Amino acid sequence: MADKGGKKEIACFLCQKTEHQGVLLPCRKGGEDLWVCTRCLPMLIHGG
């Protein structure tokens, strides 16, 4: 799992905001590791 070769930029899976543009939180969906920003998180919580 230690993939130091290619540094992958993480971004919100909904709005593509990067960690440099806001706070991203790790989440899981469909067996995938995803990131979600604090703006999109409420939408997820409320089932949007």
Ligand SMILES: [Zn+2]
């Ligand atoms: Zn977002």
